[in-house]
Amino acid sequence: MLARGFADPVHDAQAAFRALLEATARPGTVVSLPQPDTPPPLPPAAAAIALALCDGDTPVWLDGRLASPPVRAWLRFHAASPIVADPGAATFAFACGVAAPFDALATGTDEAPERSATLVLLVEAFGTGCALRLSGPGIAGETVLRVAGLPNGFVSWRACNFALYPRGVDVILVSGTEAAALPRTTAVREG
């Protein structure tokens, strides 16, 4: 049977959005999202993002390991999002660590930089692992975000993405029921 989604679609979507608004406004802040009923292997935070933000207007790209038939059916039913094979056509891309299609994602145009993809990237855990030093809008001075399970090449890809400003991909890292945002304005250094 199809997993249910949010228990309270209106208020859970609002709570998820407010957490994501806070996360985007303060990059590096780890926020908790409401937990929807989710088909595996989609983690609850990624599912909450899909339910809160995706609909028929937002093509979605799914990593091969996430694109199980139950996930595709769940996403189609609850969000009515078209699931696309080309990551360049996606408004939201959901990717697991390795082999995320970083360079294929839409970065917007000079006149419409908002028409870029949002990459929802699954990681293992927050608060442990690789230390990312973050600075930019939303951060007073500098902050450190510790993330375990970032794919190889993520920091160097982020540096290229940062240099495209105002174009660029916005990233939301997710693990379990938690999320942290790295919008394109955030400078990311390792160490």
Add this chain to the structure above:
Amino acid sequence: MSATPYNFAYLDEQTKREIRRALLKALAIPGHQVPFASREMPLARGWGTGGMQVTAAVIGRDDVLKVIDQGADDTTNAVSIRQFFTRVAGVRTTTRTEEATIIQTRHRIPETPLRPGQIMVYQVPQPEPLWRLEPSRAETRRLHALAEYGIMHVKLYEDIARHGRITLAYDYPVLVHGRYVMAPSPIPAFDNPKLHRSPAIHLFGAGREKRLYAVPPHTDVVSLAFEDHPFRPWKADAACMLCGATDSYLDEILIDDRGTRRFICSDTDWCERRRAKGKAA
């Protein structure tokens, strides 16, 4: 919440999702105008429908809402919008700045310093800072894309050449995060410094013009000026006739039919609280 035929906070979920996606992109590109669909609201465009749509997309059951119009909690526009959200969202409202989690505003930033966790929502009549200088939207989009703001600097220079100073007193253009020139909405230039590295989130909604934009916390917001003509926010050189404040933004009012003028604080909450603490003119 009263029995109402509307969805929570009036807008349907699809509309809220579209606004929410636009707001997240707006925060990721500070000062850049993001188009949105802008629905009909149960009041005419030009009365704060952009701010109301932003508030409706953001607000939740636990929020405490404050609405001000030119600094006042008790004017028609502020009272109507506050009543609207009481009816369609059942949220708690307040006039106290520090109690509010969302402050919808027309043309002022409160005098009480904002804190983390607060969201300012601005009602914006004209989101395009270059509109008086370049009427074509296709052209202004290109100018923003190229960060080509020469015409704005020429306008400010011509002000100085003609009048000896920059004559803009409100909606004074700012440069956000060193990239986009932005209209801060018709707040007095006096309020511009409050946007610079503010701890709060600032969201701007222009309903008629169908644009949203945002300034995240701790973001550089610099009023445009020249080295030899630095930015000088203007304020009446007077004290509030009610609370005696000399450091708040003042409104000039006529108090009789012989043309006698006095000044009072534009921020009614600030003024009332000062008087409650025993401050008087």
